[in-house]
Amino acid sequence: MLRLAWRNVWRNRRRSLINVAAMGFGLAAIMFGQSLIISLQKQLIEKATGSITGHVRVQRSDVDESKFPDKFIADPEPAAKILDADPRVAVWGKRIQLTGLISSPTNSFGALICAVDPDKEKTLTDMSTYIKEGTYLDPNGKGIVMGRKIAGRLDVRLGEKVVIMGQAADGSMGAEAFRVVGLHETGSESFDGQIVWVPLKAMQEMLGRPGQVNQLAARVKDIDEADAVAADIDGLLPKGNVRAISWKSIDREIISIQAFQDGILSVVLVIVFLIVALGILNTQLMSLFERVREFGVLMAIGARPRWVVRLILAESLVLGSVGTLIGLVMGSILIAHFGRFGLPLPVGKAFAYFLPFPTVIYMVPSWRMHAIACVSVFVVTLLASLPPALRAGRLKPAEALRHV
Amino acid sequence: MSSRPKLVEVKGVHKIYPGGSKVAALNGLDLTIERGEFSALAGPSGSGKSTLLNLIGTLDRPTKGTVSYDGRVVSSLDAEELSDFRLASLGFIFQAYNLIPVLTAVENVEYPLVLRGVEAGERRRLALEALEWVALTEYAERRPDLLSGGQQQRVAVARAIVTRPSLVLADEPTANLDSKTGAQLLDLMQGLNKDHGITFLFSSHDGAVLERARRVVRLQDGALLADEARAR
Numbered sequence: 001m002l003r004l005a006w007r008n009v010w011r012n013r014r015r016s017l018i019n020v021a022a023m024g025f026g027l028a029a030i031m032f033g034q035s036l037i038i039s040l041q042k043q044l045i046e047k048a049t050g051s052i053t054g055h056v057r058v059q060r061s062d063v064d065e066s067k068f069p070d071k072f073i074a075d076p077e078p079a080a081k082i083l084d085a086d087p088r089v090a091v092w093g094k095r096i097q098l099t100g101l102i103s104s105p106t107n108s109f110g111a112l113i114c115a116v117d118p119d120k121e122k123t124l125t126d127m128s129t130y131i132k133e134g135t136y137l138d139p140n141g142k143g144i145v146m147g148r149k150i151a152g153r154l155d156v157r158l159g160e161k162v163v164i165m166g167q168a169a170d171g172s173m174g175a176e177a178f179r180v181v182g183l184h185e186t187g188s189e190s191f192d193g194q195i196v197w198v199p200l201k202a203m204q205e206m207l208g209r210p211g212q213v214n215q216l217a218a219r220v221k222d223i224d225e226a227d228a229v230a231a232d233i234d235g236l237l238p239k240g241n242v243r244a245i246s247w248k249s250i251d252r253e254i255i256s257i258q259a260f261q262d263g264i265l266s267v268v269l270v271i272v273f274l275i276v277a278l279g280i281l282n283t284q285l286m287s288l289f290e291r292v293r294e295f296g297v298l299m300a301i302g303a304r305p306r307w308v309v310r311l312i313l314a315e316s317l318v319l320g321s322v323g324t325l326i327g328l329v330m331g332s333i334l335i336a337h338f339g340r341f342g343l344p345l346p347v348g349k350a351f352a353y354f355l356p357f358p359t360v361i362y363m364v365p366s367w368r369m370h371a372i373a374c375v376s377v378f379v380v381t382l383l384a385s386l387p388p389a390l391r392a393g394r395l396k397p398a399e400a401l402r403h404v
Numbered sequence: 405m406s407s408r409p410k411l412v413e414v415k416g417v418h419k420i421y422p423g424g425s426k427v428a429a430l431n432g433l434d435l436t437i438e439r440g441e442f443s444a445l446a447g448p449s450g451s452g453k454s455t456l457l458n459l460i461g462t463l464d465r466p467t468k469g470t471v472s473y474d475g476r477v478v479s480s481l482d483a484e485e486l487s488d489f490r491l492a493s494l495g496f497i498f499q500a501y502n503l504i505p506v507l508t509a510v511e512n513v514e515y516p517l518v519l520r521g522v523e524a525g526e527r528r529r530l531a532l533e534a535l536e537w538v539a540l541t542e543y544a545e546r547r548p549d550l551l552s553g554g555q556q557q558r559v560a561v562a563r564a565i566v567t568r569p570s571l572v573l574a575d576e577p578t579a580n581l582d583s584k585t586g587a588q589l590l591d592l593m594q595g596l597n598k599d600h601g602i603t604f605l606f607s608s609h610d611g612a613v614l615e616r617a618r619r620v621v622r623l624q625d626g627a628l629l630a631d632e633a634r635a636r
Binding site: 004011293297298300304398401 | 458461463464483490498504506507515518519520563
């Protein structure tokens with residue numbers, strides 16, 4: 001039956017070629033869209049977690065806002081030991097994040113101050129890679145790294161001093177002078193204009209909180225395990241007001257963006273599937289009308305009605321297979337090309353306000369999603385050919401043989 | 405009365421085509437076909453020849469009356485059962501040959517055997533044997549568009565007989581052929597009837613063709629006009 005189906009499909013070569021090409025383009029477009037969304041999401045998550053959030057965080061459970069934990073963990077060592085012991089954790093570091101006042105001789109304004117363990121932070125986040133002038137932080141020094149934009153607003157240059165003020169443990173205002181050791185340029189308005197980085201030890205001294213932090217941030221080896229790692233660590237933490245959460249509980253806006261993009265992708269998929277389905281339906285209906293007499297002959301020589309139905313479905317199977325194969329090859333080539341050379345997209349600039357985000361997207365395949373797309377195109381093809389197939393199955397042999 | 409066993413029995417068959425004018429194509433027709441016959445249905449256009457062939461071939465259902473094979477009423481079987489019956493018992497030859505254009509001659513002949521589920525090697529052997537009977541072995545791998553009309557009709561004959569049916573029905577089998585090729589086709593059909601005992605019932609309005617039949621059933625306005633036995 002498949003042999004006959006194959007030959008029937010290529011009986012009208014031009015029509016079938018147009019049809020499989022349309023299916024191929026449709027599937028390639030679906031794969032491209034899937035890959036683009038996945039690549040965007042992947043880069044967005046990588047940048048968000050890789051610039052500041054980390055994959056898993058241990059912080060106080062009574063903080064007002066997970067993104068900016070403002071309450072201190074009096075004894076971070078039990079959590080540190082748990083993080084050290086988990087083989088799924090690649091690196092972790094202690095941090096203090098707080099809002100404070102930063103002043104230069106000519107200007108002062110509020111900023112987000114990130115006090116980090118510089119040695120750990122170099123592998124925990126990629127902020128050190130954005131330094132354009134100077135160096136990164138010395139763990140035992142009193143240096144400060146800031147964006148060129150914030151330095152411009154403060155009118156300070158490398159080697160000059162700024163003063164940071166923040167609320168100390170006793171409620172008084174702590175203050176410390178830091179020398180500008182590095183200037184970074186991430187391309188992000190928020191990072192370059194609102195965040196500064198100082199060594200953890202100096203900040204603990206300034207705040208009168210020796211050994212205290214308000215978060216322990218970790219990078220896990222496989223980001224897909226972040227939720228599981230967070231849940232396991234949370235289960236091991238001593239009972240109290242400290243908890244472990246994954247980046248999904250911190251960067252909730254990314255989850256919303258993902259859901260929004262997935263929604264748009266679904267709408268596009270439905271539209272493409274409908275186009276493919278209508279193409280197949282059209283081809284098979286035309287093929288049916290052209291071959292009514294032939295189906296009559298097949299029935300006359302003993303083909304059961306269900307056999308005729310199966311023949312038309314087999315023809316769709318051939319069309320679907322060839323179309324899917326063409327789409328798979330075209331889609332894979334497109335994704336491989338833009339994966340290697342990148343796709344310049346203005347959307348990067350939109351994200352860059354909040355995060356250091358590249359304007360070139362390097363596409364990655366999502367074989368699970370592509371497989372679903374291929375199977376869906378295949379199923380849509382079969383479903384679209386079902387009405388003409390059933391119609392052919394209901395033909396009466398004598399009437400079909402009289403068909404001109 | 406002949407001593408040969410009855411193969412087909414048509415009893416009180418009416419066929420009225422639906423529609424505004426409700427055309428009555430057959431009006432209470434009775435007919436019996438015996439095994440081994442080489443018979444023709446004759447009559448002018450609209451006399452009911454094709455309608456009767458369709459009813460005997462179970463391609464259509466009578467409005468009233470019954471069609472029986474070996475005493476079994478087949479006109480009441482459902483569509484799937486009728487397909488199985490045709491596959492098991494009947495062969496068809498059409499005026500326009502009606503070969504499947506994408507298949508070669510031998511593949512066309514094999515087709516009923518494919519439907520029967522015969523194993524590939526065996527069906528190729530049987531198909532080539534049938535093509536040998538119609539003297540077309542050398543054209544086995546040609547597609548219909550590379551065969552003449554006469555050759556295509558011979559392939560159609562081979563397809564009709566490859567399953568060794570009880571009855572081969574042929575609707576105007578020579579109408580699209582020139583007289584010489586038509587005569588050759590009738591020779592072939594007669595030979596198959598004589599040598600292999602295959603029962604043939606064909607329709608025609610061509611006197612020269614009817615001359616070759618051993619029995620001619622004449623129809624007019626959907627009724628039996630005459631049933632003539634020919635001594636040959």
